[in-house]
Amino acid sequence: MAVLTAVEAALWDLTGKALGLPVYQLLGGKYRDKCRVYCDTELYTATNPVPDDYAKAARGAVNRGYTAVKFDIDDARDPNKFDRYNWTASNAELDRMYNAIAAVRKEVGPNIDICVDMHGRYDATTGRRVAKMMEPLNLMWLEEPVPADNIDVYKTITQETSTPICAGENFYLAYGYTRLLSEAGIDIVMPDLQKCGGLGEGQRIANLANLYYVPFSPHMVGSFLGAMATAHVCASVPNFHILEWQTLSDTEPKWKEIVQYDKPFIEKGFLVLSDKPGVGVEINEEGLKKYAMPGVPFFA
Ligand SMILES: [Mg+2]
Incomplete structure (x- = not known):
């Protein structure tokens, strides 16, 4: 499915270039010129971070212009885990999770959005307790x-809590999202447009979610090319909410060397769309070769 998705996205880019139109125009036009993103800080690379580390990472993101941040609270290395394979969080683990995110809320105040x-x-x-x-x-x-598969459990958690529940990065094709929306009733849908079936399929998922008045907030862990391809879909649907963005994409030189774009990658927490044909991002083959895995043949 991921390979099919890559080919599908490439065909949108090629078609746009052939017609001299940006992808958002092929998708029916745009509701917005820029897409709000949330910042995945680099904290997920740290071992056993403490609440102060979370607060500092959040403050750093806010200082760089982001209005939303995301943190991971699952931790297989938590010393308070009693068993390596069982995923029932102990009380000490629950305290760790709460204290980390409480420190973030205290640091950023009420108006910065926090995803967990x-x-x-x-x-x-x-899942219910958290x-x-x-x-x-x-x-x-x-x-x-909880794991992605069981719709009944998602329904229970979503109905029991006022915390908005988000899911969808591990679902595929628009039809795959129907029960998640109609039966589980999740609050926010987050397909990954680099693996869910493509840009056209992503737009169908957004429109399906809109029938349930559910916001569309795509998962995104790809390169800048993937981010911008996703942004074209986000621009083309009314219920776009926010898009994932890896802070490493902006701070590590590698990500800028492998593509060419005529604007800054990120402006005050927004991705700004290009009016160039296709996705508007060009591959820089020299940059890609520089970072290619040694011993693995380069595709070009
Ligand atoms: Mg996720």
Whole structure:
């Protein structure tokens, strides 16, 4: 499905270039010129961060112009875990999760949005407890509190808590989202447009979500090319909410060397669309070769 998605996205880019039109125009036009993003800080690379580390990472993102941040609270290395394979969080783990995000809320104040990701690792008991526990922190969302598959559990958690529940990065094709929206009733849908079936399929998912009055907030862990391809879809639908953005994409030189774009990557927490044909981002083959995996043949 990921390969199909890549080919589909490339065909939108090629078609846009052939017709001299940006992809958002092929998708029916744009509702907006720029797309709000939330910042995934680099904290997920740290081992056993403490609440102060979370607060500092959030402050750093806000100081760079972001209006929303996301933090991971699942941690297989938490010393308070009693068992390597069981994912029932202990009370000490729950305290760690709460204290980390409470420190973020205290640092950034009430008007910066905070997303929290559990990566679909914990069991239903833990997912339900975390969603309730986080209610006073007024999250923008709690993401994948339990594994992606069981619609009934998502329904239970979503109905039990006032914390908005977000899911969808592990679903595929528009039809795959129907039960998540109609039965689980999740609050926010987050397809990954680099693996869900493509840009056209992403737009169909957004429109499907809109029938349920659900905001569209895509998952995005690709390169700047992937981010901008996703942004064209985000621009083309009314219910776009916010897009994921990796702060490393802006701070690590590698990500700028492998593409060419005629604008800054990010402006005060927004991705600004290009009016160039296609996605508007060109591959820089020299840059790609520089960072290619040694010993693996280069595709070009
Ligand atoms: Mg996630």
